[in-house]
Amino acid sequence: MFLSNNVNMNNYHGRKWFLLLIFAVYRKLDPVDGLKCYCDTTGPSCQNETCETDGFCFASTTLKAGVKKFEYRCWHQESIFPPGDRPIWCREGEHAGIFCCATDLCNRAFVPESTPTAAAWQVVPWIIGLMVLGVCGAISFWWAKRSRKLTKRGSGHLFVVDDSLCETRHPILGTATIRDMIELTTSGSGSGLPLLVQRSIARQIQLADIIGKGRFGEVWRGRWRGENVAVKIFSSREECSWFREAEIYQTVMLRHENILGFIAADNKDNGTWTQLWLITDYHENGSLFDFLTARTIDSNTLVKMALSVATGLSHLHMDIVGTKGKPAIAHRDLKTKNILVKTNLTCVIGDLGLAVRHNVGSDSVDVPSTNRVGTKRYMAPEVLDETMDTRQFDPYKRSDVYSFGLVVWEMARRCGAMPDEYQPPYYDCVPPDPALEDMRRVVCVERRRPSVPNRWHSDPILSSISKVMKECWYQNPAARLTALRIKKTLANIGSGDYIKM
Known part of the structure; x- marks a missing residue:
């Protein structure tokens, strides 16, 4: 009797452990009753984006007409075939776009590898890299x-x-x-x-x-x-x-x-x-404008100053041919403020910011790209009325000669026993800061030029100088003297040969 009871008890414990083992395997392989899952559908089975199931939490992605669609829901045990088994498409590695799990809300974090989000994260580093390279390239x-x-x-x-x-x-x-x-x-x-x-x-x-x-x-x-x-x-x-x-x-x-x-x-x-x-x-004497405003000059200094300016202008205008030759250059803004006086009272031409160069090979003019223009008071008639052919170089040189004539007139006024007060050209015709229209009216329409005082006619040097300046400001540019001819004429005046003639 005692033995029989022991056998029964052993069988009972064996069956108990066997059932526990089956239950453990079932818990490992199969879902839990009352599992909470994330869902994205509407209806009584999905309340507050949550559903309960005795099966699995399910998530999937499908492609329809080029658009990816996601699904999150509960998969009940009654829908599983074969019953009690894990669905074949939920087995790991079978389907990349399907995910099954058996813990509460485990399907919420599912993002399939083929979704746009994953693709975007794969592309973002490349996009950022290309943007950085583009910015660096633009800065370089x-x-x-x-x-x-x-x-x-x-x-x-x-x-x-x-x-x-x-x-x-x-x-x-x-x-x-x-x-x-x-x-x-x-x-x-x-x-x-x-x-x-x-x-x-x-x-x-x-x-x-x-x-x-x-x-x-x-x-x-x-x-x-x-x-x-x-x-x-x-x-x-x-x-x-x-x-x-x-x-x-x-x-x-x-x-x-x-x-x-x-x-x-x-x-x-x-x-x-x-x-x-x-x-x-x-140059401590400053500009010719400052010098003439403060001081007067004698006839010899007038000739020396005028000759030095003409010599500098002639060198600018000269085209030196050779391997290391110099192109011809026109100043375009010649005036007393852009001419400096050296200690020996000769002059140098400065301020070449508006200068143009002659390209001999192509017979073209290298014009600066700045928006600056010359000083209106010193502009030649053809510049004022915009009739100058800017494609040719010679008109620029003739414009410089016109401006040179006005500079000499300013110097001559401060020369002699009874010099005149310094005044800029056309001081008696236009306002202190003349507009283009003012200068165009006086120079082009009325064809006026700075007046020559009577006292100049009685001074041989001033008389000779006045003839030179008048030949510099002719209305017709082609009739004006060249810088080289002015240089030679002034040199003759200085030596007395021109006066004797």
Whole structure:
């Protein structure tokens, strides 16, 4: 009896453990009754985006007409075939777009690999990379373009280099003066200091005091190793004028005793904005306008000054042919404020920002891209009435000659025993700041020219000078003298040969 009871008890425990094992396997493989799942349908079975099931939580994605559709719902045990088994499409690895799980709300986080979100995350790094490359490329292109514009490399243009290069490659900076450096390194054929040295010197200049202002900016007297230099500081809006003037000054064979001596050009950052510097020789007498306003001159000084301006203009207009030849250049803004007086009372022509060059090969004119125009008071008739052929170079030279005639008239008024008060050309015909219409009316319509005082006729030199200036401001440009002819005529007047004739 006792044995029988033990056997029964062992069978009971064996069956119990067997049922527990089956229940554990069933819990592992099959769903749990009352499982909560995320759903995206409407109806009594889906309340507050939640449903309950005795099967599985289900999620899937399908593609219809190119649009992906997602489904989230409960999969009940009654829909599973075969019953009690896991659906074949829920088995791992069978279907990438179907997901089954058996924990509460486990299907909410399902995002199939083929959905647009996953694709987007795969593409985003590439998009970001391409955007970064594009931005870097655009910045590099802009910087390269700006660098070429401001510091063109090549003959006759500016170089931007590391300062250490200047120290090692140009030891002449030791104790040499500016003039020594120019003569030693350029043999007088070029203009300005060696291109690799310019920036080094510009950084060593101390500005002393301001000596002039204009529409481009300011002019300062600077000091470099005990020498005075003139520093023309352009405003950032006049970048094109600064670059153009520096470019013209560095024209091969331009250096001349009657052309303002160019030293260097540089762009300097003062901490707030970029300053554009043009460094030239300094002349303590200032401009011819300042000189004539404050002082009078005698007949010999008149001839010397006029001849020096004519000589400088003739050199500008001259086309020097050769391997390192100089193109012909027209000034386009010749006036007393753009002419400087040296200590020996000869003159130099400066301010070449509006100058144009003649391209002999193509017979074309290299015109600056700046919006500046010449001074209205000194404009020739053909410029005022816009009849000048701007495609040809000779009309520009003839326009310079007209302006030169007005400059000589200003000088002649301050000459003699009883000089006249300084006045600008057409002071008695137009307002102090004349408009184009005022000048057009006086010069083109009425064809008036500055008056010649009677006292000039009794002075042989002033009389001869007046004949020259009248031949400079003819209404017909072709009838005007050339700069070379003016130079020779003034040289004859100075020697007395012209007066004797």
